[in-house]
Amino acid sequence: MTISIGNITEVKGEIVRGEIDLINHPTGAKESLSVIIASGKNDGPTFLLTANIHGDEIVGVIIIHRLLEILDLDQLHGRLVCIPSLNPTGNRRAHRYPQFDLEDPNRKWPDSNPDKKKKEDKSDWLDKYYEEMPTTQESIWKRIFEEFRNISPNYHIDLHTFSNLSIPFVYLDRVIYEKNEDEANKLFERVKGMVNSMGLTVIVENPSKRYVDKKLHRSTSGATLNGLKIPSCTIELGPMNSADPAFRDAGLKAVLNFMDWANMNISTFQPITEAPVIMTKRWHREINSPRAPETGILDIIKEAGDMVSKGDLIAIIRDISGVRIADVKAEEDGFIVGWWNGIAKYKDEIIGMLAVEDKMPMVVKWSEISWDAKKDNN
Numbered sequence: 001m002t003i004s005i006g007n008i009t010e011v012k013g014e015i016v017r018g019e020i021d022l023i024n025h026p027t028g029a030k031e032s033l034s035v036i037i038a039s040g041k042n043d044g045p046t047f048l049l050t051a052n053i054h055g056d057e058i059v060g061v062i063i064i065h066r067l068l069e070i071l072d073l074d075q076l077h078g079r080l081v082c083i084p085s086l087n088p089t090g091n092r093r094a095h096r097y098p099q100f101d102l103e104d105p106n107r108k109w110p111d112s113n114p115d116k117k118k119k120e121d122k123s124d125w126l127d128k129y130y131e132e133m134p135t136t137q138e139s140i141w142k143r144i145f146e147e148f149r150n151i152s153p154n155y156h157i158d159l160h161t162f163s164n165l166s167i168p169f170v171y172l173d174r175v176i177y178e179k180n181e182d183e184a185n186k187l188f189e190r191v192k193g194m195v196n197s198m199g200l201t202v203i204v205e206n207p208s209k210r211y212v213d214k215k216l217h218r219s220t221s222g223a224t225l226n227g228l229k230i231p232s233c234t235i236e237l238g239p240m241n242s243a244d245p246a247f248r249d250a251g252l253k254a255v256l257n258f259m260d261w262a263n264m265n266i267s268t269f270q271p272i273t274e275a276p277v278i279m280t281k282r283w284h285r286e287i288n289s290p291r292a293p294e295t296g297i298l299d300i301i302k303e304a305g306d307m308v309s310k311g312d313l314i315a316i317i318r319d320i321s322g323v324r325i326a327d328v329k330a331e332e333d334g335f336i337v338g339w340w341n342g343i344a345k346y347k348d349e350i351i352g353m354l355a356v357e358d359k360m361p362m363v364v365k366w367s368e369i370s371w372d373a374k375k376d377n378n
């Protein structure tokens with residue numbers, strides 16, 4: 001089988017470069033996504049690798065460039081399909097969002113939720129004018145998602161960055177299914193194998209209700225996993241707005257480790273030595289903690305990758321004159337994934353990310369995802 005995407009068709013044993021139409025700007029210029037097919041001489045899986053959907057998360061672009069340079073196509077099994085920048089207008093402006101749609105593009109891939117109730121006010125004869133229309137980005141992703149479906153990748157990885165003070169890690173998404181539980185469990189086993197192959201810390205995404213509420217099933221990896229039903233994950237690689245060499249190297253190793261596991265015959269396992277890796281016996285997930293107990297200036301005590309116990313002092317808040325006004329304590333046992341950028345923090349603001357043991361189901365049926373009715377005692 002030979003695959004095509006955008007304006008290119010694969011040539012076995014070669015790297016072919018081309019474009020996928022993105023958007024025509026109102027001022028006349030055309031924008032496209034760069035797409036590359038690197039096809040090995042030997043049969044094997046199709047691996048889709050994307051980066052830079054958040055315009056200020058750029059290290060993945062360099063990882064893809066370096067990966068393409070080191071590939072030995074005579075030895076490679078299967079093919080690599082790369083889109084180095086899913087958000088070129090954001091990249092140029094060092095901005096998270098695209099120029100033409102100022103919302104998170106990583107929540108706008110097609111919605112796999114089978115329950116798409118329209119909000120309708122039948123008493124208003126003009127109600128159709130309030131109907132939600134797809135945004136520019138949603139229309140674009142709908143079209144490009146079909147390109148993804150067309151090449152039917154066996155695996156997908158989306159490269160992101162997290163914060164200046166964070167460990168590199170891979171997100172494991174929840175699998176949400178409509179009917180076939182057996183197929184969903186198999187998909188989860190494959191995605192679990194995939195994330196465990198990289199040598200990175202694994203962090204489990206939000207439990208299913210929060211996951212859907214935050215539209216994480218419409219992220220790039222969430223949509224390919226739960227929409228296209230292919231093993232897919234997001235790798236988070238440290239600082240925004242920079243291609244930090246340590247995180248670049250850690251990310252490249254993680255991708256190569258995965259390709260090795262996927263029998264693409266690329267290299268042998270290389271441990272991640274550029275940053276801490278936390279290996280836990282049980283799944284750990286992110287929580288919205290710690291938060292600033294007072295408004296002031298944050299000084300961290302525990303660093304990204306440090307294990308903490310409930311009650312440990314992990315940071316201090318001082319006022320601008322240096323008077324200590326609050327201690328930040330760990331609210332649960334776990335480890336520090338990272339601290340958000342900056343030191344000026346307001347009371348109750350989330351200031352970092354703590355990973356704690358997760359006990360919520362990893363494979364969930366769509367029909368089970370509804371919020372418990374709130375008891376209203378008024």
Ligand SMILES: [Zn+2]
Pocket residue numbers: 054057160161
């Ligand atoms: Zn991101």
